[in-house]
Amino acid sequence: MKKISVIFGTRPEAIKLAPVILKLKQNPDFDCRVCVTAQHREMLDQVLEVFGIVPDTDMNLMQPNQTLGKLTSRAIEMLDKYMADEKPDIVLIQGDTTTVFCAALAAFYHQIPVGHVEAGLRTGNIYSPWPEEANRVIASRLCSLHFAPTETNRQNLLNEGISAKNIFITGNTVIDALFLALDKIKNNFVEIPGLSPAVYENRNGKPLVLITGHRRESFGAGFESVCHAISESARRFPETDFIYPVHLNPNVQEPVLRILKKTGLSNVHLINPLPYLPFVKLMNISTFILTDSGGIQEEAAALHKPVLIMRDTTERTEAVNAGTAKLVGTDYNLIVENAALLMNNPAELEIMSKGSNPFGDGRASERIVDICTRFFLNQEGSLK
Incomplete structure (x- = not known):
């Protein structure tokens, strides 16, 4: 051996x-x-x-x-x-x-x-x-x-x-793991810690936006801009749930809690980082995803979920070329405008959702x- x-x-x-x-x-x-x-x-x-x-x-x-x-x-x-x-x-x-x-x-x-x-x-x-x-x-x-x-x-x-x-x-291999996870979710009830089941069960078409962010190069002004953009988007679309499992890094926690928690918006849900299966479930029921994660760009393509990439660059250019993802950086206006486009324009949402999965x-x-x-x-x- x-x-x-x-x-x-x-x-x-x-x-x-x-x-x-x-x-x-x-x-x-x-x-x-x-x-x-x-x-x-x-x-x-x-x-x-x-x-x-x-x-x-x-x-x-x-x-x-x-x-x-x-x-x-x-x-x-x-x-x-x-x-x-x-x-x-x-x-x-x-x-x-x-x-x-x-x-x-x-x-x-x-x-x-x-x-x-x-x-x-x-x-x-x-x-x-x-x-x-x-x-x-x-x-x-x-x-x-x-x-x-x-x-x-x-x-x-x-x-x-x-x-x-x-x-x-x-x-x-992230696609291999995703398929294994989807099988587990299909065969078992998976709870999402920190959220009421009313938020994630039987949504009947109600929009849900999943957010993640943790990149070091965005610490400081970049994260503050992202938080303000999320706040504005949630204010514009009160019927949409914005769910943010907040990374434990203090450089993420501080601006997120300072800016988003004080808004008092009932449709903004700040929760602790999720275990893998609940996170896959949340991705699978989301309308679109705001993220700076690399792996999520790949998983989202396989799940046919549009992604707004909150980074200035991506090493997953295949997702952008396939039309499943857009680079918006940490720019307040770009995030707000592109989130609104997906909310207000079903045709745009459908185009991004139907993009091909280039990752396996x-x-x-x-x-x-x-x-x-x-x-x-x-x-x-x-x-x-």
């Missing part, structure tokens, strides 16, 4: 790697070992519980008020020891977090090959998203296998000199496991 270490630390990573882990554990050729840095803690644990995944190693490395520099240094030190002790035959990482960068570097130091799930996403701006764009670019230089969700991602890697023989278009068919995990199998079957250590 070949030992595959799957290393991750955040909620989005856990969601996107869960279907890969489940496929690996079904394969008798692999000894799949799960290592979490716990860069997120409670939010990570919730996802692991949903998919029935128990980590073999839990580094629990986060500390209060930890800077990126301190997080990086602790992660490198702990992952270096992990590589030395565990000696995996290959490491799998996902996405663009500090955990991804550090795991790729630690594996490189031990000359262990790395497979990068969700490889090749780029904005071309090293500071947006920050620090994720840099994490992705650096990780790509250190990886042996690049699992690109789309042809655009593949082309990005080719443009950077990555060998075509090591790039594989797989689709995005739910079989990305299956393809990744197959590629790993072929990687080890080749005695040269590289794929043909």
Whole structure:
């Protein structure tokens, strides 16, 4: 059996790697070992519980008020020891977090090959998203296998000199996870904590807008602008529920609570971050979504939910090109105007809702496991 270490630390990573882990554990050729840095803690644990995944190693490395520099240094030190002790035959990482960068570097130091799930996403701006764009670019230089969700991602890697023989278009594993979650929701009643069932059950066509926001580059004036735009939109459309699971970061909590809570608008619902299944349920019943999240842009396309992207750049340009998403940044006027357009213009809402899903068919995990199998079957250590 070949030992595959799957290393991750955040909620989005856990969601996107869960279907890969489940496929690996079904394969008798692999000894799949799960290592979490716990860069997120409670939010990570919730996802692991949903998919029935128990980590073999839990580094629990986060500390209060930890800077990126301190997080990086602790992660490198702990992952270096992990590589030395565990000696995996290959490491799998996902996405663009500090955990991804550090795991790729630690594996490189031990000359262990790395497979990068969700490889090749780029904005071309090293500071947006920050620090994720840099994490992705650096990780790509250190990886042996690049699992690109789309042809655009593949082309990005080719443009950077990555060998075509090591790039594989797989689709995005977030769609695999989403389909698994939808099956669970269909077969079970899922409560949404913090909301009365009257808000999310039997809505009979009443509009619902889901909001998320957490990007570091928006902290300060950007978040204040977003909050004022949400307030104005809620004031204009009192029959629409605006639901905002507020990220726990104090840089998000402070402006959101200061600006939105004091409005007293009964159709603005500020709740705690949601576990994965209730969040998927909320996405599935929403009219459209306001977000700065990358993964939600992909999930929303599969659910045929229009997205207004509250960022200046996106590494998921496929969603914009497919017509399922629009970039509005943190600009007050753009957010208010585009939200109103979707509210007032059913034809525009329908056009965005019917855009194609460019991110996969739910079989990305299956393809990744197959590629790993072929990687080890080749005695040269590289794929043909």
